[in-house]
Amino acid sequence: MVPEAEFRSYYGQPVIKSPVWHEPHMPAYLYLGGLSGAAAVMGVMAGLSGRDRLALTSRVTAALGATAGAAFLVAELGRPERFLNMLRVFKPTSPMSMGSWILAVHSGLTAVAAAPVLLATRPASRIAASLPAAVTASLPAAVTASLPAAVTASLPAAVTAVLPAAGDAASLASGVTGPLMATYTAVLLADTAVPAWHEAHRELPFLFAGSALAAAGAAGMLATPRAQAGPARAVAVLGAALETAAGAVLESRLGLVGEPYHQGRAGRLLRAARVLTAGGGLLAAVAGRGRVLTALSGLALTAGSLVTRFGILEAGRASAADPKYTVVPQRRRLEGEGRAPARAPARMWP
Amino acid sequence: MAERMGFFTDTSVCIGCKACEVACKEWNDIPDDGFVFRATSYDNTGSLGASTWRHVAFIEERSRVPADQDRDGDDGSGGIEGWLMSSDVCKHCTHAACLDVCPTGALFRTEFGTVVVQADVCNGCGYCVPACPYGVIDRRERDGRAFKCTMCYDRQLGGLEPACAKACPTDSIQFGPLDELRARAAERVERLHGEGRPEARLYGDSPDDGVGGAAAFFLLLAEPEVYGLPPDPVVTTRDLPAMWRWAAGAALSLVGAVAVSFLSGGVLPGEGATGRTGARGRRGGWRR
Secondary structure, eight states: OOOOOOOOOOOOOOOSSOOOOOHHHHHHHHHHHHHHHHHHHHHHHHHHTHHHHHHHHHHHHHHHHHHHHHHHHHHSSGGGGGGGGGGOOOOOHHHHHHHHHHHHHHHHHHHHHHHHHHHTTSSSHHHHSOOHHHHHHSSSSHHHHHHHHHHHSSSOHHHHHHHHHHHHHHHHHHHHHHHHHHHHHHHHSSSSHHHHHTTTTTTTHHHHHHHHHHHHHHHHHHHGGGGHHHHHHHHHHHHHHHHHHHHHHHHHHHHHGGGTTSHHHHHHHHHHHHHHHHHHHHHHGGGOOOHHHHHHHHHHHHHHOOOHHHHHHHHHHHHHHOHHHHHHHHHHHHHHHHHHSSSSSSSSOO | OOEEEEEEEEEGGOOOOOHHHHHHHHHHHHOOOOOOOOOOOSOOSSSBTTBBBBEEEEEEEOSSSSSOOTTTGGGGSTEEEEEEEEEEEEOSSSHHHHHOEEEEEESOOOSSSOEEEOOTTTTOOOTHHHHTTTTOOOTTTTTTSSEEOOHHHHHTTTTTOHHHHHHOTTTTTTEEHHHHHHHHHHHHHHHHTTTOTTOOOEEETTTSTTTBBBSEEEEESSOOOGGGGOSBBBOOOGGGHHHHHHHHHHHHHHHHHHHHHHHTTTTTOOOOOOOOHHHHHHHTOOOO
């Protein structure tokens, strides 16, 4: 337990402003960006090792994650119609500028990578097989059979010939943008005056990388036949382990500034996330045995990754709202450097 | 570039009249920021924000001696030792976090060395809001964009001083070239010390502080946090290179974790045959 810190403030008001980002937009974007980034890397590895079915799932997951994430990001803006202003400048001092470029390139690449596997180059039966059973069941068989054929017929032969090669190249490139996509959001949060985020700039990237791996592994497990989902299960297990370890280091290292991570609503969310992630990870290790285990594990990991992001946002809000977290570490820093008197004069003004 | 301009706010002569708040609202045509009775002091404005670019803090400091033992305690002051008043404003930092992190280039540095938001460019991403170590800039939710003090950029372009400084009846808010203001402030704090007020101190005047010095700096009569100011603010982007290095490490770990998962064949308990599609798949890569 951290001893109660003595400090002064202006009527207990916060010194800094709380993040204005809304729920669920911001945490959903963090989750989807991570999901897409890690899935893109899985897509590359699956392709290189000849696992077509897992490559298909991963590429589609990466494309859908990036697209949906971008939609949440635009909806979060105060002026959504001006979202293209993000690409007016290329600004290395702004993680959001770098992130916008990463997202723009990554979403483009993942879309191109997913296009051929969804459209022209595969027989309809394989497309249908790739969809979750619930989706397939809800569509008339005639539709699932005829849609891809119709699309293929409407494309010039030249395009259908080029698409697979372009898709493979784009998938390879998304193996570079993916890891950036999954981790830049940690820098985005850390590069603020919010003490709980700023001081966590070492652990947050690893926490987010683990969360992204767990999310993408879970998606791979849920949407790939069990016999071919082995690597996805391994990714999920490693991701859950990384997320759990990074979270533990974060909470033990930060001391006073880390309080918001285990108190109040943020604490409850993050405890729930830890149980879901660790439980899902353990289940994933044995999930090859059965359908129910796989579903339980995949859903727990997905929920864990999502709840982690909500918890991190909430911890940042709590950290900004209490002046203690801003004033006390700064005061200690000043006193440690001998730049300020340790004690104020007894009578402060006449 | 013109000379760097600044504000020197000498709180030892501030009378808490809030003329600066009103003048700022009037000149800049800022909408109301709510009519809230805060019941803490004579301050019902609260803090700086999207629609509050000058904020007069008002502190009723209680005596450290319990009221019933205080010799002055029977004068009806209820143990109130004194009043502190200070007109807060955007600091227009040398190293401005809001400016650094703005992804659209809406925030820019003017020829006067000040930091200004271009309302026709800002897309309301909100990143500048938690980046500011002083909690100055904010997003106006009804409008969607971020706003803050411009040090009356338009008036400066016309050769006029900012509205708040113009309206201040005691010259607590002084506007001028930053070098001149710093020299004047050093003299003033020296004089106050000579008059037996050792608590007088300058805040934000040093180019060696965490934001490289503020263009709007203050003479305070108590610790900064009493006024709601951070005691040792640091521009958040100072650690950005380190942050990217840690993120790069995490990104590589992610790649490594995926590679290990695939190269190990995804063999976990319960794993039957691997998911490979056969010789054709291995040989031909992913192109079927």
